[in-house]
Amino acid sequence: MIVSRTALLETLSAVQDTVSQLIGDLNESEIKDIEDYLGRICRHLRCSRNALVSINKLPSEILGYIFQFIHADFASPSRSWIEVSYVCRHWRRVALSMPSLWSVVDLRQKGFDVHKLEAFVQRSKAAPLTVFYQNPPSDHLVLRALQDVVARNMYRVRHMHVKADVCPPFSDVILSEPAPSLCSLSLWHKGPAFPLLHANSARALFDGRAPLLRKMTISACALWYVYRITSLTHLALYNSEAHWFGDSFVDMLDGCQQLEMLFIVSPHLRLATEVEQQHSNRIVTLPRLHLFYIVRVVCKCYPLPWLRHLLAHLEIPEYCDFRVEFWMTDREVVPEGSILSIFPPPAQFHPLEQVATVKLLTTSTSKSCIAVHSKTLFIVAHGDAFPLGLPNDFLCPIARIVIVNNTETTSFLLWRTLLSTTTHLKTLDVFEKYLDTVEFIQLLCPDLGAEGVSPVRCPGLQTVNWACLSYPDVDLLFGLMAMANDRAHCGSPMRAISIWPSVNGEDKRTVEFDSLGAPMGYFTRESTDEDCPCLHVVEGLIAAATPKRPDEDGW
Structure with a gap:
C-alpha cells in the first residue's frame, strides 16, 4: 500500500498528539523504544534529504x-x-x-593492521596493486601477512616499495614469485649491508618472469651477485659497498641494453688496498643511457679504483650526462692525488676523447662535482682546496676553457693547473663575480706573474674573452698587450682579446691582431696618463686596432 504524503504527515501529527497525552505515564523502556523508532525515521528522512543533493x-x-x-x-x-x-x-x-x-596498500599508515590489509586486498579484487611497506623492528605479524599477500597476489602487483629487513624468508618470497605485472620495485634493506649471497645463484629474479619491470631502486644490497636483472630502464643504487661494483655488476649491466638512467648514491668506500682486484676486459655498451650520476662520494684520497674500473668497462653515448658529486668532509684537508684520476685513460673512457671544452666554476660550497656530456668537461671546485691536479694520462684535445669565478678568494693554483697542461687550448673565457680576482691574467702575462713563477704559455691560445664587474686596472691591459707581443715573438700569435666590463655583456671592447700577432694599428703608453680613465684606455685599444684607409677614414 502506497501512503500519500498528506496521510504521512497526518499520521506523524497523530503520533505526536498521542505521545503528548501519554507524558507522565510512559516508563523508561517505553521511552527508549519510541526514541529508537524515531531515530530510524530520522535516518530515513536524512537519506531522503541526501537524495535531493545534486x-x-x-x-x-x-x-x-x-x-x-x-x-x-x-x-x-x-x-x-x-x-x-x-x-x-x-x-x-x-x-x-x-x-x-x-589498489594502493600502504602499510606505513598508522593503524594499518593485518585485518585492514586483507580488507584492501579483497576489495581490490583483480586490480593491479601498489604496495608500500615499512616495518618497525617488532612488526612480525604484519610482515608475515605481507609475505602471504605477496605470495598469493604477486601476479597483479604493479609497484612494490619495501623498507625492511629483506633477509630470508622475506626476500625468498618477494624475489622468487613470478611478477608478470611488476613495473617498479624499491628494496631498502634496513639491516647490515649484504649482497644476498644466501640465494640460489641459478635462479632468476622473480623466476625470470617480470617482463614489465623497468624501474628499480635498491639500498644496501646487491641483487646482481645472484640475479641477472634485465629489461631495466632506470636503476638507482643507494648505500652500496663500492667493491660490489666489480665484474658481477658489469655483467649485470650487459643485460640492460634499454637502460636510460643509472644512479649510484652514497657508495661506501674502502681503502684502495682493500679493493678487490678485477680482471675482466669486457666492454659493455649502453646505447640509451642519458643520465649516469654518482652522488655523495665521500673520500679523502684519489684515485677511486672501483669507479675507474667501472668507467673503463662502460661504453656510454656522447650525449649521456655523466657526473660525480663529491662530499668534502673537511675543507681544511686537501684530498691526496688528482680528482680527475677517477677517470680511466681517454682511450678507455671515450667521452673524454671527445671533450673540446672545459668549464670550471669556483664556489665556496663544500660540494664538488665533475661532469662530462656534450663534448664538455664540467668542474665545480671550492678554490685551491680542490685537488684538480691533472694525471699524466689525462690528455684531452681541449680547445676551449671557460672559467667562472664565483668566490672572493683566489684560485691561483687551481687555474694554473688547468692551463699549464692544456696544450690544445685555443679560447679562454673568464667570468668574474668580484673585482679582485685577476690571477688568470697574471698567469698569462710575462710581466705580471707572481714572483718566481713563470707564465703559462698555452702555445695554441688565440682568443681571450674576459667579463668582469668593472673596467680592469690599466696595468692589466698593458699586461695583456705584452702577452700578445710575447706570443707573437714566440710564433703563437693571438687573434683577439675581448673585455666586457659588465656582467650583462654590454660595452664589449675587442682588440684584434693580424696574422703575425701584432695589434692592427698602434698603441702608445702616452694614453696611459694617470688622469686617463680606464675606459679611455680601452677605447684607445679599439681605435688602434681599427684598420685605416690612406685618407685616415675608417673602413
Whole structure:
C-alpha cells in the first residue's frame, strides 16, 4: 500500500498528539523504544534529504569517475580516497564497487593492521596493486601477512616499495614469485649491508618472469651477485659497498641494453688496498643511457679504483650526462692525488676523447662535482682546496676553457693547473663575480706573474674573452698587450682579446691582431696618463686596432 504524503504527515501529527497525552505515564523502556523508532525515521528522512543533493543524483559511473581523482597511485598522508566510503550509503556502495580505489596498500599508515590489509586486498579484487611497506623492528605479524599477500597476489602487483629487513624468508618470497605485472620495485634493506649471497645463484629474479619491470631502486644490497636483472630502464643504487661494483655488476649491466638512467648514491668506500682486484676486459655498451650520476662520494684520497674500473668497462653515448658529486668532509684537508684520476685513460673512457671544452666554476660550497656530456668537461671546485691536479694520462684535445669565478678568494693554483697542461687550448673565457680576482691574467702575462713563477704559455691560445664587474686596472691591459707581443715573438700569435666590463655583456671592447700577432694599428703608453680613465684606455685599444684607409677614414 502506497501512503500519500498528506496521510504521512497526518499520521506523524497523530503520533505526536498521542505521545503528548501519554507524558507522565510512559516508563523508561517505553521511552527508549519510541526514541529508537524515531531515530530510524530520522535516518530515513536524512537519506531522503541526501537524495535531493545534486551530486547524489549523478549516475554511479560518473560518481566513481570523480572518486578516481582523489585516489593516489603513490604514498600519500591523505586518506580522502578512503573517507569517501564513510560519507553516506550511496557513496560507500559506489566506493566499495571500485577495485581501483583499494589498489594502493600502504602499510606505513598508522593503524594499518593485518585485518585492514586483507580488507584492501579483497576489495581490490583483480586490480593491479601498489604496495608500500615499512616495518618497525617488532612488526612480525604484519610482515608475515605481507609475505602471504605477496605470495598469493604477486601476479597483479604493479609497484612494490619495501623498507625492511629483506633477509630470508622475506626476500625468498618477494624475489622468487613470478611478477608478470611488476613495473617498479624499491628494496631498502634496513639491516647490515649484504649482497644476498644466501640465494640460489641459478635462479632468476622473480623466476625470470617480470617482463614489465623497468624501474628499480635498491639500498644496501646487491641483487646482481645472484640475479641477472634485465629489461631495466632506470636503476638507482643507494648505500652500496663500492667493491660490489666489480665484474658481477658489469655483467649485470650487459643485460640492460634499454637502460636510460643509472644512479649510484652514497657508495661506501674502502681503502684502495682493500679493493678487490678485477680482471675482466669486457666492454659493455649502453646505447640509451642519458643520465649516469654518482652522488655523495665521500673520500679523502684519489684515485677511486672501483669507479675507474667501472668507467673503463662502460661504453656510454656522447650525449649521456655523466657526473660525480663529491662530499668534502673537511675543507681544511686537501684530498691526496688528482680528482680527475677517477677517470680511466681517454682511450678507455671515450667521452673524454671527445671533450673540446672545459668549464670550471669556483664556489665556496663544500660540494664538488665533475661532469662530462656534450663534448664538455664540467668542474665545480671550492678554490685551491680542490685537488684538480691533472694525471699524466689525462690528455684531452681541449680547445676551449671557460672559467667562472664565483668566490672572493683566489684560485691561483687551481687555474694554473688547468692551463699549464692544456696544450690544445685555443679560447679562454673568464667570468668574474668580484673585482679582485685577476690571477688568470697574471698567469698569462710575462710581466705580471707572481714572483718566481713563470707564465703559462698555452702555445695554441688565440682568443681571450674576459667579463668582469668593472673596467680592469690599466696595468692589466698593458699586461695583456705584452702577452700578445710575447706570443707573437714566440710564433703563437693571438687573434683577439675581448673585455666586457659588465656582467650583462654590454660595452664589449675587442682588440684584434693580424696574422703575425701584432695589434692592427698602434698603441702608445702616452694614453696611459694617470688622469686617463680606464675606459679611455680601452677605447684607445679599439681605435688602434681599427684598420685605416690612406685618407685616415675608417673602413
